[in-house]
Amino acid sequence: MGLLAYGDTGWGDELFFATLMTLAVASVAMLIGFILAAIFTSCKLSKIRTLNLIGSFYTTVFRGVPELLVIYLFFFGGSGAIMFVAKIFGYSGYIEINAFLTGAFSIGIISGAYSTEVFRGAIRSIDKGQFEAARVLGFKKKFYYYKIIIPQMLRLALPNISNVWQITLKDTALISVTGLVEIMRQSYIAAGSTRDPLFFYSFAAVLYLFLTFLSIKIFNKLEKHYSKGY
Template sequence: YTTVIRGVPELLVIYLFFFGGSGAIMYVASIFGYYEYIEINAFITGSMAIGIISGAYSTEVFRGAIQSIDKGQFEAAKVLGINKFGQFYKIILPQMLRLAIPNLSNVWQITLKDTSLISVTGLVEIMRQSYIAAGSTREPLFFYSFAAVLYLLLTYVSMKLINKLEVRY
């Protein structure tokens, strides 16, 4: 999963979900005797695609964070007689989060900016709205600059929140 999704451009993943998802659902529906066209909601498709892309990168962050925890921590938890659920949630997870949060903030920033790619499905989001406004008013510099400021503001606010979370852990 992670190798395939991280090895393919994000735009291609969105196209595969948007155009291939409808075909896949129609194929499954045809097995049950339904042969009409089924259209998938662009928002749901885009959200799923972005979530799967973000998940592929996030799994690598969590994997790296768990691998960087000293093996002695796992052994000590086992020696104390704590069950596997308790080992993970009481000992490993807090240490993993401390190591993973800075890298997850990078994944979040990339995910935030990847949402602009959803505009190819016809869904109106910041970049699509900027494109429409720039075309109708013939002032592309203003609207694209405004979109840049919006993305910068979203990035700034989310980084402030993540930094507070980082300090907490």
């Protein structure tokens, strides 16, 4: 257990902060995903054909292409785009953009594609009568969506949001290829310097298991809380 000591002698503190980093990236990615999902769900539910197509295109591409490929696109493409701009201003060196943002954004786009499907499914399963009743009462669309439809949708979507969260959490392991020091990257560093990959990768697995276990517990509590009235 000396390998996991907290402080200079072991990897305990490094792995602890790496776990926080994993949680931070996953949370930001999930949030970006929600924002994208809100946009693309309204695209998919819209009556305008072009918007429907844009929504379907988004979910098809980002659920059908491997996560790693998307990460490479943003990892190389992101800094490439910035370097292109810098070249115009006369700077031709290599610029690396923040690994955290690249990672959170690429995982967020994927997470958003899954969330879009979840949100759409949840809105579809809300009774049509609710929409009709709101319209009959003369509520404006904005009002009844925020006050009536979305609260109900979130309750229905909760079990699937839990699934998306777990996918997102596990996807963050892939960001390690960009050098962001989260659980996987930290284990890689520790494994390299102690020559004990078996121990550190197994420990990484334990950390991920702990995080998924905890998430399931929290989501179950939330589900219970929000279905009190039903």
